[in-house]
Amino acid sequence: MKKILIINGPNLNLLGKREPMVYGNASFEDYLAELRTKYPQHEIAYFQSNIEGEMINKIHEVGFDYDGIILNAGAYTHTSIALHDAIKAVTTPVVEVHISNVHARESFRHVSMISAACKGVIIGFGLNSYRLALESFL
Numbered sequence: 315m316k317k318i319l320i321i322n323g324p325n326l327n328l329l330g331k332r333e334p335m336v337y338g339n340a341s342f343e344d345y346l347a348e349l350r351t352k353y354p355q356h357e358i359a360y361f362q363s364n365i366e367g368e369m370i371n372k373i374h375e376v377g378f379d380y381d382g383i384i385l386n387a388g389a390y391t392h393t394s395i396a397l398h399d400a401i402k403a404v405t406t407p408v409v410e411v412h413i414s415n416v417h418a419r420e421s422f423r424h425v426s427m428i429s430a431a432c433k434g435v436i437i438g439f440g441l442n443s444y445r446l447a448l449e450s451f452l
């Protein structure tokens with residue numbers, strides 16, 4: 315049994331409603347229920363926050379205990395050195411995910427402040443990005 319935490323950052327609480335052409339029509343809660351059904355032998359915890367410091371606190375809280383963190387930092391990906399440092403500070407490996415292919419979008423999304431601190435990066439497979447990240451830990 316692996317303990318995995320998914321962290322979603324700002325505006326990802328609106329998945330399903332937010333820019334559906336970019337992010338799809340499914341809510342994250344529905345997708346998470348599917349993931350938990352598909353992997354009943356693993357603990358898949360979930361945390362969402364629109365607040366950078368709360369995401370950092372969560373990484374500190376689980377980051378010496380869990381087997382993996384799947385992090386979609388939303389727009390903080392492109393700005394947050396503090397998240398980079400938090401990922402470096404803990405021992406739990408972190409996989410960065412993005413729903414959309416950020417490299418096919420605006421140039422300000424082409425830079426990630428957190429990739430270099432992460433174990434790997436999965437970008438552009440819709441909500442399946444989370445499943446692929448999960449499987450990387452199993």
Ligand code: DQA
Nearest residue numbers: 386388389412413414416423
């Ligand atoms: C995102 C991409 C980011 O550029 C954006 O700010 C998001 C979502 C994605 O999952 O595609 O909020 O991380």
